[in-house]
Amino acid sequence: MSTATPSPEPAMLPDPNSKRRRGGRYSWWAPYVFIGPFVILFLVFTVYPLLYSVIMAMQYNDGPKSAAFVGLTNFKRVLSDPVFWRAMKNTFLFAAASIFIKLPCSLGLALLLNREDIRARGFWRLIFFSPVLVGLAFVAVLFSLIFEKNTGLLNVMLESGTQWLNGYLPFIGVWDIEFPWLQEWVLTAIIIASFWMYVGFNMVYFLAALQSVSKELLEAAEVDGAGPWHRFLNVTVPAILPVGMFVVLLSFLGSMQLFELPYLLLGPGGGPQGRGLTVVMYLYENGFNAGNLGYASAVGWILAVILFGFAMVQKFLAGKDDI
Amino acid sequence: MGPTFRPFDILSLGGWIILALALVSSIAVAVWPVSKVEGLEYWTFSKNHGLLYQQLSVDYNAKAEAEGREPLNVFVIEFAALTRRTLSGFWSGTPVADLVEVERRTMPGFVKGPLKDVGFVDLTDRLHSEELTPGVSIYDSINAPSFGPWTSRGRIFGMPHDVHPVMLVYRADIVEAAGIDVNDIETWDDFERIMGPLQTDLDGDGTIDRWLLDNWYINTDNLESLILQAGGGTFDIDDKLLVDSDANAMVLARMVSWCIGDSRISVDAPNFSASGNQLKIEGNVVAAVMPDWLAGVWQRDLPQLSGKVKLMPLPAWERGGRRTTVQGGTMLGIPKSTLEGSAKGSPERFEAAWDVAKHLYLSRELAEEIFTSNCIISPVKAFWGEDFYKTPSPYFMNQQIGTAYLGLAPDVPFRSSNTYHTFALIRIAQAMAELYSQAVAEGIDTLPGLEERARKLLAIEADLVRDEMSHNVFLQRDKLKEEKAASERLEGATR
Numbered sequence: 001m002s003t004a005t006p007s008p009e010p011a012m013l014p015d016p017n018s019k020r021r022r023g024g025r026y027s028w029w030a031p032y033v034f035i036g037p038f039v040i041l042f043l044v045f046t047v048y049p050l051l052y053s054v055i056m057a058m059q060y061n062d063g064p065k066s067a068a069f070v071g072l073t074n075f076k077r078v079l080s081d082p083v084f085w086r087a088m089k090n091t092f093l094f095a096a097a098s099i100f101i102k103l104p105c106s107l108g109l110a111l112l113l114n115r116e117d118i119r120a121r122g123f124w125r126l127i128f129f130s131p132v133l134v135g136l137a138f139v140a141v142l143f144s145l146i147f148e149k150n151t152g153l154l155n156v157m158l159e160s161g162t163q164w165l166n167g168y169l170p171f172i173g174v175w176d177i178e179f180p181w182l183q184e185w186v187l188t189a190i191i192i193a194s195f196w197m198y199v200g201f202n203m204v205y206f207l208a209a210l211q212s213v214s215k216e217l218l219e220a221a222e223v224d225g226a227g228p229w230h231r232f233l234n235v236t237v238p239a240i241l242p243v244g245m246f247v248v249l250l251s252f253l254g255s256m257q258l259f260e261l262p263y264l265l266l267g268p269g270g271g272p273q274g275r276g277l278t279v280v281m282y283l284y285e286n287g288f289n290a291g292n293l294g295y296a297s298a299v300g301w302i303l304a305v306i307l308f309g310f311a312m313v314q315k316f317l318a319g320k321d322d323i
Numbered sequence: 324m325g326p327t328f329r330p331f332d333i334l335s336l337g338g339w340i341i342l343a344l345a346l347v348s349s350i351a352v353a354v355w356p357v358s359k360v361e362g363l364e365y366w367t368f369s370k371n372h373g374l375l376y377q378q379l380s381v382d383y384n385a386k387a388e389a390e391g392r393e394p395l396n397v398f399v400i401e402f403a404a405l406t407r408r409t410l411s412g413f414w415s416g417t418p419v420a421d422l423v424e425v426e427r428r429t430m431p432g433f434v435k436g437p438l439k440d441v442g443f444v445d446l447t448d449r450l451h452s453e454e455l456t457p458g459v460s461i462y463d464s465i466n467a468p469s470f471g472p473w474t475s476r477g478r479i480f481g482m483p484h485d486v487h488p489v490m491l492v493y494r495a496d497i498v499e500a501a502g503i504d505v506n507d508i509e510t511w512d513d514f515e516r517i518m519g520p521l522q523t524d525l526d527g528d529g530t531i532d533r534w535l536l537d538n539w540y541i542n543t544d545n546l547e548s549l550i551l552q553a554g555g556g557t558f559d560i561d562d563k564l565l566v567d568s569d570a571n572a573m574v575l576a577r578m579v580s581w582c583i584g585d586s587r588i589s590v591d592a593p594n595f596s597a598s599g600n601q602l603k604i605e606g607n608v609v610a611a612v613m614p615d616w617l618a619g620v621w622q623r624d625l626p627q628l629s630g631k632v633k634l635m636p637l638p639a640w641e642r643g644g645r646r647t648t649v650q651g652g653t654m655l656g657i658p659k660s661t662l663e664g665s666a667k668g669s670p671e672r673f674e675a676a677w678d679v680a681k682h683l684y685l686s687r688e689l690a691e692e693i694f695t696s697n698c699i700i701s702p703v704k705a706f707w708g709e710d711f712y713k714t715p716s717p718y719f720m721n722q723q724i725g726t727a728y729l730g731l732a733p734d735v736p737f738r739s740s741n742t743y744h745t746f747a748l749i750r751i752a753q754a755m756a757e758l759y760s761q762a763v764a765e766g767i768d769t770l771p772g773l774e775e776r777a778r779k780l781l782a783i784e785a786d787l788v789r790d791e792m793s794h795n796v797f798l799q800r801d802k803l804k805e806e807k808a809a810s811e812r813l814e815g816a817t818r
Contacts, residue, residue: 027333034338060796062742065414066436068796077794149591151598178591183541269749272541272756288407290746291435 057301059294067294074298084299086274087282090187094278095255097191098198099248106199107244110206111232125207128200140264143193147181155179182266186276190262202247209243210236245318249311256307259284279303362394363676364420366405369653372424373399375692376683383682393675402426409433412658413442421661421676425481427472427652431744434475437797443480443656444673450479455685456705464685469702471738473654481654482684483702485616485693488731489548489648492621493610495633495720497521505635511577514610514638515588521609522588534590537603537611540582540759542593543752544650545612550574550751551736552648553640557747558739566747567778567785573640575755575781576773582759584768600625612637614650615728619697622718629718634727647731649738655680700728707732743792750784
């Protein structure tokens with residue numbers, strides 16, 4: 001005699017046509033009520049401004065009360081303005097530095113602080129992550145003091161250091177205490193400040209990704225005779241690649257929207273000859289200081305197209321499923 | 324028996340909680356008492372101004388209460404926030420104060436567009452028709468150049484707070500110890516020649532560390548002041564573009580020559596910065612351009628220099644030339660929403676605001692207070708003979724600095740409030756930065772060479788300003804209208 005195991009009861013899925021669902025506990029309008037507030041806010045504060053900015057991009061404004069339709073003139077003017085291209089060049093250089101200098105350093109830090117033989121790993125992780133907890137305005141003030149001529153920490157340290165070195169190696173010149181970081185080395189200064197702030201932040205992404213690297217695979221590779229470099233290249237990198245691509249995308253988008261740090265460090269024009277001017281600063285200046293919101297809208301749409309294009313290229317390069 | 328009401332069939336427990344929270348918070352927001360300002364609202368960006376006005380408003384409010392008028396409430400709002408809130412108010416109708424103080428640099432943004440769209444009430448007729456003293460209108464009682472920054476297309480949109488003439492402050496302890504008599508200095512050439520020996524290596528490391536002048540090629544405030552002193556600027560009184568003027572080219576060349584090579588006399592010791600202040604205290608700077616307001620700042624920020632510095636008229640660009648210039652400025656404007664077009668606006672409210680403006684800006688009490696606390700001289704000429712201006716200042720080695728600044732006040736140059744002023748000034752500053760870079764890169768160190776290059780760079784920047792203006796649809800329309808009207812007049816005359 002066989003004992004038949006009673007089959008489990010079918011799952012109690014609600015019948016979409018039942019009265020209970022339509023008029024009872026699962027009222028048809030309930031989801032709409034719940035998403036309603038979001039949809040209303042989204043329409044009012046995102047969709048409407050977005051659509052309106054398309055109209056504005058085709059207007060000339062002399063202050064927002066005076067607007068005249070000018071067709072695509074704003075787009076033509078933006079694309080032929082050397083100041084826009086200077087801002088674009090600065091922004092791309094900053095983005096390149098973020099991706100090719102900051103991210104490898106973040107990965108290096110993550111690899112280092114992922115090692116089990118490092119003492120007080122948690123403490124060091126906190127130390128490297130903590131700058132991101134500091135407000136951008138504070139960071140700008142801090143670095144404006146660090147980069148000052150004559151009394152700035154960086155120049156003073158470099159002068160003292162090179163003076164000491166000069167005592168032993170006379171061919172090394174002494175650092176100029178008046179070195180103008182915020183006048184002639186503006187972009188470098190911004191990259192240094194941003195590096196300090198975000199290197200630990202990106203490290204956290206890589207640290208999280210490194211947790212998912214299979215220890216078995218690493219051990220198997222080691223048994224097969226793979227050295228540390230080959231294990232990193234052939235096991236670790238493929239495992240953290242999706243996160244890496246995501247961090248690259250985030251860094252690029254963040255760099256393209258760079259505003260507060262250079263604005264606070266250098267002022268509205270981005271320093272002498274616009275050496276630190278970014279695209280968003282250019283947009284802000286035209287829209288809110290010069291009062292030409294139409295022109296600023298055109299800049300915004302050009303920036304949006306660039307960002308969208310980059311995201312698409314990256315999606316294509318990384319493969320569809322990775323992002 | 325009918326169906327029973329079961330609330331949990333309509334929404335889940337969580338749904339009811341969310342709904343309840345939404346209702347409670349909405350009701351709380353609706354009934355929460357919002358503190359409402361009774362009376363007139365006054366916004367200023369300056370803490371010092373705010374404190375003074377709060378003191379002065381005590382009398383005004385006592386009198387207003389007795390007469391059944393609205394009291395005055397003074398609020399100090401951070402500079403950028405005040406500018407942004409006021410502009411937003413003008414642009415979108417959000418509430419703004421009844422009286423707003425505006426700083427010189429932001430004024431061009433407030434007078435953009437057609438005159439009818441300017442957010443401040445046009446005070447021109449009032450200033451001309453009302454008298455401060457019998458037979459003298461308010462307009463005529465105030466130093467004429469002080470109206471410049473607040474005037475657009477011939478209309479005045481605010482009451483000037485100050486004159487801000489500029490002098491040269493110098494380390495009298497160092498200069499006098501070297502036996503130099505500053506009365507021998509009339510021009511910038513004299514300044515370089517006579518003060519030259521003071522430029523030395525203080526610590527013996529082989530590099531100069533005491534410089535003659537606090538100035539640098541990125542100092543836009545000094546740039547504007549010095550081009551104005553030379554007769555240049557951005558626009559003249561008729562809104563003619565001056566960007567590529569000879570005066571501007573000369574000043575740019577000179578300012579750059581002060582920063583490079585053997586002709587260097589400048590050091591970058593910015594005000595309001597730790598490094599700048601340290602350089603001044605330690606004697607690395609012999610002289611600096613000093614508007615009256617900066618004299619007050621130094622007294623507060625650099626007490627170590629008390630009894631060590633003196634003021635002298637600014638060296639001129641040529642013999643017999645202007646010995647002063649102007650830097651900074653503030654006005655008091657009355658937004659149109661005080662007069663009409665808002666829930667609170669009414670002619671009566673405007674009159675009350677106008678009374679406050681006169682009570683504060685035209686009062687002898689304020690003139691004395693702003694001078695004694697901030698060294699700022701009043702633009703009201705009737706007070707210029709007051710004794711408080713003659714008080715010796717211990718900080719400036721007992722000089723009568725009030726009298727000294729007042730002596731120069733009538734000579735301060737005209738300043739434009741053209742809506743493209745800021746844009747044009749930025750272009751001039753960019754030309755100077757470019758000139759510096761090219762001079763360093765190509766080794767241009769003679770004044771004629773620098774001046775020739777400055778002319779070329781300024782011509783490029785002037786074209787950029789013209790190009791920017793040519794895209795202003797409204798400006799072009801106005802021009803066409805003017806041209807049409809002129810041709811019609813001509814046609815009429817020919818007939």
